[in-house]
Amino acid sequence: MKKSVSKPAVIATGNAIIVLVCFIFLLIGLWKVLSNQALDFNLKQSMTGQPHxxxxxxxxxxxxxxxxxxxxxxxxxxxxxxxxxxxxxxxxxxxxxxxxxxxxxxxxxxxxxxxxxxxxxxxxxxxxxxxxxxxxxxxxxxxxxxxxxxxxxxxxxxxxxxxxxxxxxxxxxxxxxxxxxxxxxxxxxxxxxxxxxxxxxxxxxxxxxxxxxxxxxxxxxxxxxxxxxxxxxxxxxxxxxxxxxxxxxxxxxxxxxxxxxxxxxxxxxxxxxxxxxxxxxxxxxxxxxxxxKQQWIQPAGGAWTVASVLFMILLFGLLTWKLKPILGVIAVFGCSVLLLAVQYVSFAYTDLYIDTIGAVASGLISYLVNISMKTYFETKQKNYITKQFGRYISPDLVKEIARNDSDIRLGGISKELSILFLDVRGFTPLSEKLKPEEVVDFLNMMFNLITERALENHGTIDKFIGDAAMILYNAPLDVPEHPYYAVKTAYEIQKGMEQVRADVWDKYGVTISVGIGINTGDVVVGNIGSYLRVDYTAIGDNVNTAARIESNTGPNQILVSEATYELTKLYFEYQYVGEKLMKGKSKPLKLYEVTGWKAAPAVPKKPEAAS
Known part of the structure; x- marks a missing residue:
């Protein structure tokens, strides 16, 4: 098994190498030209122009x-x-x-x-x-x-x-x-x-x-x-x-x-x-x-040079890890200018020449290397978050959160979505025959099928509720033809369930089925909750309608609302199942059952980032 190197060990090793390289540069006189130019600047700027x-x-x-x-x-x-x-x-x-x-x-x-x-x-x-x-x-x-x-x-x-x-x-x-x-x-x-x-x-x-x-x-x-x-x-x-x-x-x-x-x-x-x-x-x-005039330019000793180089390496490295990038750049620039200013003032008023170029150059090397390590670890962490939380919510949503450096804000927008609700039927009698760990394994296998199909069709898994699931289409990213992708997800899940159903029957003698309901309409979608706990979800009457449609499905049945039907009837085969009066509704809803797939949209489009 591959053992990863700890972050502190990498940082410590990296900075030890920085110290070694900077002192090698100092010994071979790499900064001599820059040091000479700094001395020349000090000499020229501090001239009195009044000889004896x-x-x-x-x-x-x-x-x-x-x-x-x-x-x-x-x-x-x-x-x-x-x-x-x-x-x-x-x-x-x-x-x-x-x-x-x-x-x-x-x-x-x-x-x-x-x-x-x-x-x-x-x-x-x-x-x-x-x-x-x-x-x-x-x-x-x-x-x-x-x-x-x-x-x-x-x-x-x-x-x-x-x-x-x-x-x-x-x-x-x-x-x-x-x-x-x-x-x-x-x-x-x-x-x-x-x-x-x-x-x-x-x-x-x-x-x-x-x-x-x-x-x-x-x-x-x-x-x-x-x-x-x-x-x-x-x-x-x-x-x-x-x-x-x-x-x-x-x-x-x-x-x-x-x-x-x-x-x-x-x-x-x-x-x-x-x-x-x-x-x-x-x-x-x-x-x-x-x-x-009895003047003597006294250069600072080698001990000062060594101490200043080491100090700047450690200081700039610390600033890199403690501050945000913009503040870090400002701090590094400010410290460099301050050190050069100290050099000039000490030279102009005391004739003490402090060679700070090696220290500033070493500090900048320390900053660049440490910012590279910091960027690497942050990128690695973001990738880890994307990978891990992508199991729970849409990877697109995770990437959007990772790209955004600011806090997640509460609030939502009104937007047309296609909402899919799914429920596993026959799970209760099956769970009575399974050990707890087998129940978890079965659910993981089921949800793996559901997750793969949903994400492949640009859906965002809003939540799993026991043996049920809620999936959104057209949020947080825009998904052209989102009703098509919602129905396609349901159709592919039902096809995948054929093998699962056969395996469960052969092994446990229990019939497993899935009921899926889909509705399309305007909802409020966004970050909803409190500053302590935020949930990205959709709310509104059309969400409730999708849930009611799912509750009216039979085993292995996909029912869609009239709105979804009108937007997808060119791509799927449907059978009209009649009108149903839903709870909380004053008028019955026309429902359509998906019976087959006909064709994809003429020019399938990739999801685009919401503006």
Whole structure:
């Protein structure tokens, strides 16, 4: 015998699988792209657009290229720039320009070197060979600096006087966006700070806490999220050529940190969370701004992520089973929005980054799987109800009840029905010869025949009353030609009784017969009763008439009223049996006995749902 698995066991197993699958997705980084987009949104929406007032950018823009000449420029131009900025009282000067090779003019290189030698507040960039290895998943222990195999530096005559720094961009390999920065890189030539960190250190900013901060999860030491707080247009930018020409007043640079870099279209650009094409000198400006403002984006730990994922899986699963579908959808949507809102508020006001995407995605998976299980069990239950209660009332009525999500309402409608009453004759003497269980078996056999014929002909079994039955046609669903189907049911029952009668006579010596009465007319049909007990039935004078007709039948006889006769005389053979005065009637009724079947309606129609 097949043993069914219990509903609680299926639900528990299903949710255990959800937890396992969601944590696998979390481990393999399936939600990384969505998490990155959420972080980008938080960064962009929380920008102040007001960078630190000590930062100024000297841009190599289109105007400067037209004025100074085609790029690359003679290095004496940079020497002249240094002199003007130092004279103006610049606190720190950081170049986002590479000086890795000698130029074609040794005298200009020497002039630039001499300018560098006079000051100790100038930073020249280097480039560490880390990106290729890092993108190929080079293993970096958490808490250790990322290590470079090589370092490309300015030529010796420059670097001997300049402060060192790296300008490596930590590009996210999943989408090419710059979200983090390596504040320090371990190289064969020692530890190199980032350009912004080197400038901040020279400017006297306390950067110790940044270097002591714990590493991002599974990331190198000193890697931090960049707090993108401004776009290119937000930073104060002056053209390189105007500085050379003296068009910019000296107080524009006094005690300020000056970044020199490319701002001409199409040069030295990268993708950032706040701009698709940002000149990277402004990336360094954003990092420097972050250091000056003492900001640090602190991501929530792995324990939070695990706890939030587990919580959302359980919460959404619970909401699915406790609430109706519409309320469940609203609750799930509301909880998801609330969690994302909490993420944004915590980021915007405390710089705490809570990655909620994995939790929301896991919760939605939990909801979808649980709603699928719930739908399965509800469908299974409805099918069970249809199957079980279809033994008692019409399956069509059961399906209509199962489809209707609202309570069954009391009330009825006036409608033309054909009503069939049936009574088993000879049952009392037979029951005296049978054991109780044999009586039940006999009745079940009888009613099985009656039920099969009634349902096959679109009838609704209203009730069984002892050894009698009441069957309705044209309710609750519309049944075209319902008088025909009512008489056809009676005719088929009488034909089926021939074998039953013979078997009972041979076994028990008792004669069994069935009397059937049918009437067609308007009745009130619907849910009748109280809020505690509802019965779908028909009431009215025409129902009583059908019952009276049945009481006047003889053994194995089918009698119909004149109304039924007129509607079915083309399909059955009838014999007029005369008029009978029924109880409660002032005039006698004409009755007709069914003696044979002639033909079906020309175009038999299927029952249609009542409108």
């Amino acid at each position: 007032e000590d930062i100024v950018v000297v841009g190599i823009d289109t105007e400067s290229i037209k004025s100074v000449g085609p790029y690359p420029w003679d290095r004496k131009v940079y020497a002249e720039l240094i002199q003007k900025l130092e004279k103006a009282g610049a606190k720190v000067i950081g170049f986002d320009i590479e000086f890795y090779t000698e130029s074609g003019n040794p005298e200009s290189d020497k002039q630039f070197s001499e300018a560098l030698s006079h000051y100790n507040n100038i930073v020249l960039p280097s480039h560490a060979g880390v990106e290729g290895d890092f993108e190929r998943k080079t293993k970096v222990k958490e808490g250790e600096l990322i290590s470079a195999r090589t370092i490309e530096q300015p030529i010796p005559m420059f670097r001997q006087y300049a402060n060192k720094a790296h300008i490596n961009a930590a590009i996210d390999s999943s989408d090419g966006v710059i979200r983090t920065n390596w504040l320090q890189i371990e190289t064969p030539e020692g530890v190199f700070p980032s350009l912004a960190l080197a400038m901040a250190q020279l400017g006297g900013v306390d950067v110790g806490k940044y270097l002591d901060k714990p590493a991002l999860q599974n990331r190198p030491k000193s890697e931090m999220y960049i707090k993108w707080d401004a776009t290119e247009k937000d930073f104060e930018t002056v053209p390189f050529a105007k500085v050379l020409s003296g068009a910019i007043p000296d107080d524009a640079f006094k005690d300020r940190m000056v970044l020199v870099g490319y701002t001409a279209p199409g040069s030295d650009e990268g993708i950032t969370p706040v701009e698709q094409h940002m000149h990277l000198v402004y990336a360094h400006a954003n990092i420097l701004n972050q250091l000056l």
